[in-house]
Amino acid sequence: MTVNFDELLDRRNTRSYKWDQSAKMFGSEDILPLWVADMDFPSPPAVQEIVKRRAEIGAYGYAIRTDDYAESIVNWFRRRHNWTIDAAWLGDTPSVVTSLSLCVEQFSEPGGQVVLQSPVYYPFYDVIESNGRQVAKNPLVNHNGRYEMDYDHLESLFKGGAKLMLLCSPHNPGGRVWEKEELLKLGELCLRYGVTVVSDEIHCDLTFPGHTHTPFASLSPEIADLTITTLSVTKTFNLPGLVTSFLVISNKDIKAKLDKRIHTLSLHMASHFAQDAVVAAYNDSEDWLDEMFAYVKNNLDYALNYLQENAPAVKPMKPDGTYLLWIDCRALEKDKDGLKQLMYQQAKVAFNEGSVFGSEGEGWLRINLACPRFILEKALKQFADAVNAAGAV
Ligand SMILES: Cc1ncc(COP(=O)(O)O)c(C=O)c1O
Missing domain, CATH: 3.90.1150.10 (Aspartate Aminotransferase, domain 1)
Known part of the structure; x- marks a missing residue:
């Protein structure tokens, strides 16, 4: 590998969200x-190479997803996370935040309560409020400089009627990689109160030595049954401008409902660049x-x-x-x-x-x-x- 991470890639005047504002x-x-x-x-480099080759085609018509796309995802999660995903559980959306918003819209009632654990990535609030739902906060507890979940308060929110929770795992901004036991305890509460969990695991590949990410849906078939996992190659490999993400849902009813909405909004179409970039990232990077x-x-x-x-x-x-x-x-x-x-x-x-x-x-x-x-x-x-x-x- 010949990447020099000490060198600054100058992105000024490239329509960069970060550098040009x-x-x-x-x-x-x-x-x-x-x-x-x-x-x-x-x-x-493998992603840059394929994106250049796609650009060189010179015609940017509608694209399709081929089997190697799903295979690259399935293999990555088996290899890196010991999680067996069936390709039939996959679905595509343009971005993780799009997925979060669709889930709020489809799996909570207007005016209903949706749980998040604050402080948290700010679009979590936006997708709840802009869909006309109410934020039900379960503030994280700062215990000796480390965030922990407050299960008692969480249970009171579930008892109060909240049926949907947005989980940020690993957690942004606190950087917690939730341990298996912590997630199991959460999963048990969700099972007891019939709560659907949208688990945003976009940071799953970014863990420091000594910490292992546990996919929430991998905890048990029962927990998988109430979980929608939102994922993307974009955070791991620095490709957010390619605008691509995917969902993993083993529950057929939940998946059918979301697929229908995604098609209604025509959000499912493939992009000219993104599928090959995903394959090059997961297979070769x-x-x-x-x-x-x-x-x-x-x-x-x-x-x-x-x-x-x-x-x-x-x-x-x-x-x-x-x-x-x-x-x-x-x-x-x-x-x-x-x-x-x-x-x-x-x-x-x-x-x-x-x-x-x-x-x-x-x-x-x-x-x-x-x-x-x-x-x-x-x-x-x-x-x-x-x-x-x-x-x-
Ligand atoms: C927890 C979390 N979810 C989602 C996103 C954004 O994902 P997307 O660009 O696919 O909407 C970010 C970006 O920082 C994030 O930290």
Whole structure:
């Protein structure tokens, strides 16, 4: 493998969501973007190669999905996650957030309660509220700097009538890779109260040594029966701009209902580029993934040490996985506008401001670690200097 993860792939002026919006969103062109979860690394060479070959065809007509597409998914989950998926359980949507929204629409009642565990990836709120449902929050408990699920409160929400839950596994922004026992306990509660679970496992391939992702649907056939798993190749291999994702559903009734809606909205069509990219990623890019994530682990260690030495007032939550670092900045005693000012005006960096993940995220920031080390070093130094200048250390 010859990828140099130290080199910055310059994406300015490429219609990049991350790099071409600093002036508009944060007030200045020269703000370093370490926010939205896409990586500043080139996508795997095998994917680049096939996308170029598809571009060279020169005619971009309707495309089909062939068997090798489903096989690449089935083989990946067997090989990397010890999870046996039947190809008949697969379905396609343009994005994971599309899937989450469709599930809310199809498996809860207007005005009904949908459970999430806050703080959480902000579109979880959007898909509940924009479908006219109510967010039923089960706030995560910060136990010694690590999030845990509050099962008692969760049970009270289920007792109160919530029949649908959006699970983020691994968890964004807290970086928890839920352990099998934790998920089993959740699964038992869902079985007892007849709750359907939409398990967003988009970060499943991004786990640090010592942590293993357990697919929620792999826990037992009964739990699989109440689970819709939403997945995508895009987070693992840095391909979100290809706009592709898939669902895994073994329950035939649930699958039929969703398939019907997906067809009604004509969301099922294949893209000219995405299927080949998925095959090249899952079949030919495993080394790239392992090297890339080892690089991210070194970035994580660097960030943890740097912040401890240079900005001890802020407390990072050590993640089990994901390339996101969630840092507790409450000791700085700044509200969300104060934190934005510190980031954008003093430090000239853009991390995610925590309150967008829910009120539990107020006073927190989320840093994207999937960038060349020199970018991370520069961003953390600028941030620590601004924290120090604000007199908080
Ligand atoms: C938990 C989670 N789900 C979904 C997504 C986005 O997926 P998609 O682009 O397929 O909608 C992200 C992106 O960061 C995420 O963190």
